[in-house]
Amino acid sequence: MSDISYRDLAVQGLWKNNPGLVQILGMCPMMAISNTVVNSLGLAMATILTMVVSNGLASVIRHWVRPEVRLPVFVMVVASVVTVIELWMNAYLNTLYHVLGIFLPLIVTNCIVIARVEGFAARNPVLPSLYDGLMMGLGFGLVLVALGVIRELLGFGTLLANAQQLFGPMAANWTIHVLPEQAHFLLAILPPGAFMALAILIAIKQAIEQCRAARLAQPVALELPKAATAS
Numbered sequence: 001m002s003d004i005s006y007r008d009l010a011v012q013g014l015w016k017n018n019p020g021l022v023q024i025l026g027m028c029p030m031m032a033i034s035n036t037v038v039n040s041l042g043l044a045m046a047t048i049l050t051m052v053v054s055n056g057l058a059s060v061i062r063h064w065v066r067p068e069v070r071l072p073v074f075v076m077v078v079a080s081v082v083t084v085i086e087l088w089m090n091a092y093l094n095t096l097y098h099v100l101g102i103f104l105p106l107i108v109t110n111c112i113v114i115a116r117v118e119g120f121a122a123r124n125p126v127l128p129s130l131y132d133g134l135m136m137g138l139g140f141g142l143v144l145v146a147l148g149v150i151r152e153l154l155g156f157g158t159l160l161a162n163a164q165q166l167f168g169p170m171a172a173n174w175t176i177h178v179l180p181e182q183a184h185f186l187l188a189i190l191p192p193g194a195f196m197a198l199a200i201l202i203a204i205k206q207a208i209e210q211c212r213a214a215r216l217a218q219p220v221a222l223e224l225p226k227a228a229t230a231s
């Protein structure tokens with residue numbers, strides 16, 4: 001499709017149609033894993049890679065898959081990609097692999113992945129599909145990491161704790177202690193804290209959108225009295 005705008009795909013994935021803040025998809029792993037920055041980064045990277053590769057493969061095979069079996073075939077494609085990622089993490093990031101646990105294989109059933117494969121990649125060429133997967137994955141990943149920052153900071157008073165699980169032994173001393181122990185807000189690392197943090201992020205996005213809409217409408221409001229006076 002020659003009318004595809006890569007800029008629009010980026011804006012949709014990162015802001016206007018963000019999977020975490022607008023579509024509210026992938027809530028289960030988002031709430032469960034985002035208690036630390038490292039856990040959030042690990043799941044975000046796995047999800048982004050899954051979306052990019054799955055979108056690309058689905059776009060490649062879309063002309064050879066009959067509509068009646070398209071969805072099962074695409075689910076098998078996603079499952080194959082997730083299995084490869086899961087085996088790689090088990091081999092090279094074993095500790096993080098066990099921390100993420102069941103939420104790694106559950107990427108197969110993540111609504112974000114299935115929605116983009118079926119809704120976009122199945123109808124568009126390879127390059128736009130790869131880019132769409134990257135932008136939607138980044139949008140989801142940024143929300144996931146933002147939740148991880150808020151929850152780890154308030155709940156544990158640290159940032160990048162256990163960074164060696166993702167970055168190796170060289171990151172053993174990367175932990176940043178921000179808050180004293182008596183200032184920890186333990187509710188932040190529990191499921192209710194995850195919902196509260198996500199609600200704050202959604203509220204911030206809505207406030208930004210409203211301020212932008214008000215700024216755009218202000219010149220129009222100023223021009224109306226002038227036009228009335230002239231008439």
